[in-house]
Amino acid sequence: MAAKWISWLDERLGLTTIYRTILDRKVPKVNWFFTLGSATLFLGVLQGLTGIFLTVYYVPHPEQAYDSINYIMTEVSFGWLIRGIHHWGASLLVITVFLHMLRTFFYGAYKYPREITWVTGVFLLLLTLGMGFTGYLLPWNQRAFWATTVATSITETVPFIGPFINTALRGGTELSTLTLVRFFSAHIWILPALVVAIVGIHLYLVVRIGISHVPAKDE
Amino acid sequence: MDQAEKKRYEERYQAEKQRGEKFFPDIIYKDLVVSFALFLVLILLATFVGVSSEPPADPSDTSYIPRPEWYFLFLFELLKYFPGQLEWVGTTVVPVIAILALLLLPFYDRGPLRHWRKRPIAISVMSLAVAGIVALTIMASITTPPQEEFSVVASVTDEIVIGQDLYGLHCVECHGSEGEGGEIVSVEGLEGVVVDPLNAPDFMYTRTDDTIFNVIDYGQQDLGMQPFGKAYGGELQRSDIGAIVTFMRYTWDDRVEIPQEAAAAGAVPTLGPDDIPSYSLHVEPIIRRTCVSCHRPNRENNEYLMQTYDEVMNSGINAPNVIPGDLNSNVIRMILREEIEAGGPMPPTRALKAEWVEIWIRWVEGGAPEFPLESTDTPEPTPAP
Numbered sequence: 001m002a003a004k005w006i007s008w009l010d011e012r013l014g015l016t017t018i019y020r021t022i023l024d025r026k027v028p029k030v031n032w033f034f035t036l037g038s039a040t041l042f043l044g045v046l047q048g049l050t051g052i053f054l055t056v057y058y059v060p061h062p063e064q065a066y067d068s069i070n071y072i073m074t075e076v077s078f079g080w081l082i083r084g085i086h087h088w089g090a091s092l093l094v095i096t097v098f099l100h101m102l103r104t105f106f107y108g109a110y111k112y113p114r115e116i117t118w119v120t121g122v123f124l125l126l127l128t129l130g131m132g133f134t135g136y137l138l139p140w141n142q143r144a145f146w147a148t149t150v151a152t153s154i155t156e157t158v159p160f161i162g163p164f165i166n167t168a169l170r171g172g173t174e175l176s177t178l179t180l181v182r183f184f185s186a187h188i189w190i191l192p193a194l195v196v197a198i199v200g201i202h203l204y205l206v207v208r209i210g211i212s213h214v215p216a217k218d219e
Numbered sequence: 220m221d222q223a224e225k226k227r228y229e230e231r232y233q234a235e236k237q238r239g240e241k242f243f244p245d246i247i248y249k250d251l252v253v254s255f256a257l258f259l260v261l262i263l264l265a266t267f268v269g270v271s272s273e274p275p276a277d278p279s280d281t282s283y284i285p286r287p288e289w290y291f292l293f294l295f296e297l298l299k300y301f302p303g304q305l306e307w308v309g310t311t312v313v314p315v316i317a318i319l320a321l322l323l324l325p326f327y328d329r330g331p332l333r334h335w336r337k338r339p340i341a342i343s344v345m346s347l348a349v350a351g352i353v354a355l356t357i358m359a360s361i362t363t364p365p366q367e368e369f370s371v372v373a374s375v376t377d378e379i380v381i382g383q384d385l386y387g388l389h390c391v392e393c394h395g396s397e398g399e400g401g402e403i404v405s406v407e408g409l410e411g412v413v414v415d416p417l418n419a420p421d422f423m424y425t426r427t428d429d430t431i432f433n434v435i436d437y438g439q440q441d442l443g444m445q446p447f448g449k450a451y452g453g454e455l456q457r458s459d460i461g462a463i464v465t466f467m468r469y470t471w472d473d474r475v476e477i478p479q480e481a482a483a484a485g486a487v488p489t490l491g492p493d494d495i496p497s498y499s500l501h502v503e504p505i506i507r508r509t510c511v512s513c514h515r516p517n518r519e520n521n522e523y524l525m526q527t528y529d530e531v532m533n534s535g536i537n538a539p540n541v542i543p544g545d546l547n548s549n550v551i552r553m554i555l556r557e558e559i560e561a562g563g564p565m566p567p568t569r570a571l572k573a574e575w576v577e578i579w580i581r582w583v584e585g586g587a588p589e590f591p592l593e594s595t596d597t598p599e600p601t602p603a604p
């Protein structure tokens with residue numbers, strides 16, 4: 001009976017094809033450094049999930065942000081765990097992305113035919129940093145407020161467009177509700193949408209081209 | 220890579236693939252092990268380290284030491300190497316070059332060799348960059364001073380009073396005792412520079428506390444304003460600078476009202492018709508606001524220092540400048556803006572307020588006492604400033 005259902009679905013969804021092209025394929029023998037990409041992916045997904053839970057209680061407004069985080073930490077069951085994972089996950093993610101980049105660099109994996117995989121990867125690195133930057137402001141505590149004040153004021157020194165970048169980020173001359181809402185929207189919609197799209201391309205390329213092999217001494 | 224090299228690579232890769240393993244389960248298994256380990260690490264961190272709690276954002280507390288997320292520390296540290304006018308090199312040129320170098324890497328490094336031993340240049344450049352980032356991060360975390368206890372943050376009144384003193388000591392020599400600006404006299408290297416007023420709406424309306432804080436912290440070296448922040452080689456802590464900014468805002472921005480107590484605490488006491496002013500109650504506050512900025516060590520002042528009663532009475536190459544009971548004392552003549560042997564009018568740029576001139580005169584006339592006289596039998600202990 002079950003077999004019948006599965007073959008019915010397979011006929012329509014092409015499950016076996018997916019299984020054959022993605023899972024049941026031959027790849028070169030590689031070492032543990034090659035797990036860094038999937039570790040990054042895992043942490044990214046985890047950030048997404050914990051982040052979604054956080055938005056259930058978080059309020060992106062200067063008067064409520066701090067208290068809503070406090071509420072998550074003290075009242076919501078396992079709120080502290082969700083926030084703790086999201087907090088530490090962000091740091092760990094930056095580390096794994098960076099190490100993953102170094103791994104592909106040191107093995108020369110950015111060379112033919114994986115150039116575009118690398119380029120999309122660089123965008124993912126920048127987006128990851130952008131996620132860290134925008135997320136840092138959301139708790140609206142002293143640390144968040146002042147770090148963002150300094151960081152956004154540094155953009156003023158960029159020639160010609162500096163003042164524009166600064167006001168665009170802040171939504172005015174000072175940090176305000178606008179800044180917080182802007183950072184929130186970037187953190188939960190804009191940057192994640194870009195990340196998902198680019199991770200899609202990145203993974204498509206990894207599967208299509210196949211993971212590189214560990215270069216031998218004569219290569 | 221030319222076609223032959225590409226072909227060689229493809230052949231080699233196919234061979235490796237044939238000798239390889241299955242993605243499922245061999246590779247997936249390793250991936251899951253690592254992901255699961257990281258998940259455990261996260262749960263442990265969340266449970267046993269947690270997220271440190273922080274006070275809520277307080278935009279008026281400029282004494283807070285900003286601390287970026289640790290993975291941005293190296294960028295902030297990097298900026299210290301591009302001070303003043305070069306800042307844009309650190310904020311724009313270096314990052315843009317670094318990002319472009321990364322993005323375009325596969326397009327300029329196109330050799331066929333992949334083993335690290337065969338790519339000495341690429342490997343050394345990247346290793347140096349990584350070492351640099353690590354070193355900058357470590358340096359930044361060592362040099363960032365610890366956060367000052369936030370429980371000791373002073374009330375606005377205290378801040379204003381502290382700020383006024385600090386302003387009197389550090390800023391008056393160039394900006395004038397009322398922030399009126401004008402031509403700088405007798406500050407080495409800046410003679411004749413004309414400073415815009417700080418006490419005007421033109422200035423106060425257009426500058427945020429942040430901007431003022433930053434100017435004091437890292438100066439405007441191209442215009443002659445030196446940095447005062449400790450981090451930039453100056454003498455002031457961040458809380459000091461914060462106090463000065465608070466003082467300036469409440470005193471010179473006519474849109475903000477100074478709290479009554481602050482105004483009272485900062486005021487020079489007024490005199491009754493028969494009172495004899497004393498150094499501790501009347502003269503010292505005036506000196507602190509109008510004179511010490513120049514009359515302290517390492518300034519051009521004919522060695523006349525004015526930071527204590529003793530110095531006011533006895534120091535200087537033309538000492539004594541204050542002779543109790545004698546209205547021909549140097550100080551009085553100079554405050555009355557006479558040109559005498561000991562020097563020209565004081566303060567050099569602008570006459571003292573009439574009430575303050577009167578206090579000086581009545582003080583010298585009355586014998587220049589250190590403490591209030593009325594209650595001679597029980598000299599009032601002066602409250603520490």
Ligand code: HEM
Nearest residue numbers: 034036037038040041101104109118121122124125211212
């Ligand atoms: C959110 C960030 C990222 C995710 C989720 C991700 C994910 C992955 C995964 C799962 C793989 C295959 C397994 C592996 O090689 O470890 C991979 C391969 C690769 N990634 Fe990433 N990656 C990210 C960022 C980056 C960055 C920052 C770079 C470099 C700048 C990069 C460059 C590459 C390259 C060149 C490959 C092919 C490696 C090979 O075939 O040997 N990726 N990525």
